Amino acid sequence: MANEVGTEREAFGLAPTATGQRTVAARFVDRPVVWRLLSIILFALIWEIAGRVPVSFAFPTFSATAVAFAEMMVSGELPKAYLSTLQPLILGIVLSTVLGVGLGILCGLWRPGEFMAIPIFIVLQAAPVAAFIPLVTFVYGIGIAAKTLAVMLLALPVIVLNSYKAVRNVNASLLDMCRSFLGSQRQAIMKIMLPDASPVIFAGLRLGVAAGFVGVVLAELLITPTGIGDLITFHRSRADYAEMYATIASIIALSTVTLIALQWAELRFLRPEKRSAAR
């Protein structure tokens, strides 16, 4: 993010030096990587201090957590848990993507579908559907099917709504242009609508993945714990707080890394600099 007019610094006259005369320090400080690293170090430091000054007896230090994480990776405890957790997550997301994008596009193009389906998904997205997750077990038991459904319950609405929005908000001028050059309805959908809608649809997928992570964590904490949820509750019951925190931190880290990777893919392949960013 370049220095902007309107920040405190600019407003109070501390403008940067003229280009070409940036000091080495200034140029160094401008690189976002530096700030990210500093940020992480700062976070780790605060955590470490908070752990030593006992905020609570149940608050391990950053270093203790890091050690616990390393141990659990080496012993295979963590990887094995992930293997179990990732199954319903990936399955649920794949199903949500296929169903969600299809349904969203359909609703965008077909009024009756829009009328019936979209309000339901709006309610599902805004409302705390977590309340339904225990209910899922009555129908699907406590196995992978239930957890996959929990993932879908959270991921599907956001994917559908984004795909729908993307198709509804296609650039009208481009559609006019296509019609003026005698494009058929099918050509308009394939050559204009879908390419124009892809960035928003992809952004929806990204949000869907984030929601999927929430779904699988909830499923494992609310339905019978397996995988990561099991590790969390197990270590909590044994007061191994460092291990518990390490597990939690790992799933948050995994979620974050996955989302960043998706964002990178979005920028690289869909080139949103050419169009307004999706929300």
Next chain:
Amino acid sequence: MTIFGFRIPIMASLIVWAILWEIVGRLDLVFLLPPFSEVLGAAVDLVQTPSWQTATVTTLRSFVVGMALSIIVGIPLGFLMGRVKVADDLLGMWVNVFSSAPLSALVPVLMILFGFGERTIVAAVFLFSVWIIVLDTRAGILHVSPSLVEMARSYGASRKALYGKILLWAALPEILAGVRLGLIRGVKGVVIGQLLVAIVGYGALFETFSRNFRMAQFWALTIILFAFAMVVAELIERVERKVEYYAGAR
């Protein structure tokens, strides 16, 4: 999100779904779905029971306190990040990470830090809602037209005047949008918190109903909760619309 303001189609469609629900319930097609009319009846009965009323008070209390905290902390933090680049560089990453992370995973941490009571729920509401408030406030501040700031400075505005008379108002549409999204997340936070803690408020009620297969009451509670979330969001959106008239010309 203008879809939310799209009143008529939503109402009409939900009525159709309610009718379908009634039919499915009558025909006893799905074990979990009693007729819609029965659910409505259960809702009417439910709101008169003391257990529901206590649960609602508990839930609302946690919700309001948690939201108040996230607004009091979130908006100033958003201001800070929008105005001071260093703060933005340091904190930006974390705010973004937490706003899209599976925060439910952190609730067990809250439980061991704050115990099994209301404080955990308040903390959960805060945790779920604060990040989006920070992000949207920050976005609002960043979008304030630089000319507006220069204008204020050129007429000799003090720091306090700049913040209170210009920045707050110019960023208000985005701030309100952030609060609205924060409210929705806060409702999720209170429900998830209570589901995981399972001995307070609505979470306990949900647990009881589902365990004893009292489906009509389960759905009644669900509808009440969902309706609350939608109504609150709609109210904020009304306020947003009142403010939006100047959003285009900022």
Next chain:
Amino acid sequence: MMMNMAAARPLTPQPTAPDAIVEIRGISKTYGADVEALRNIDLDLPRGKLTSLLGPSGCGKTTLLKIVAGLIPPSAGTVRVAGKLVEGPGPERAFVFQDFALMPWATVLRNVGFGLELRGVGRTEREATAHRYIAEVGLVGFEQKYPHELSGGMRQRVGLARALSVDAEVLLLDEPFSAVDEQNRRKFQEDLIRLRTTQNKTFIFVTHSIEEAVYLSDRIVLLSPRPGRISGIVEPNIDRSGNPDDIRRDQRYLDAVEEIWQGLRKYVE
């Protein structure tokens, strides 16, 4: 020879001039219950000439153009192009959009060839045609660029090349240079004059700029607003065969501009 307002053509339908490629009869357009955009337009547009539709905002000139293009249905009246009734877009007409309407995810080459792509023309032939018209509008070297890498003026050239590629008889241009800066606009206008010597097409041009209309047109149709009606027709009759820079100092140009302005100024006062 120019005509002043008093001697402008009457509004009753004329016997069809032998060289009218577009015949507009009784066109009206009303939006909703009470927004009358156009009322009873009768007009003939001559083949091979550049005719401008000129007027202040709200006079319905873009609406009329889009009706001729077949993009908007009229509320009443008919349009014939080359004798055929207009019921939608057609291969004999090509439209150039005010906001360029370029696909941001496609290269210049693909954008120019898009009209042909929609008709099912094969790739090699399509690209060959596209290359030809890219050269015609002066964009050689930019074939693999994306719209966001081009300036506004260049993007409009892409739009123009696309319209030329489909080899339509009538080119409809909707304020094509209004989103382009002044210097580029002048260059464009010069290029358009030059283009007309090589492309034997009919141009229908919508603009709100009096100078642009007089600079470019063989005939100017003046429209008055609310509701849109023809208030006059002017033929500047300027000799454009010489240096384009001389046109703006030609006495006939200056007189025509002044005359039109005097006629239109009442709509902004």
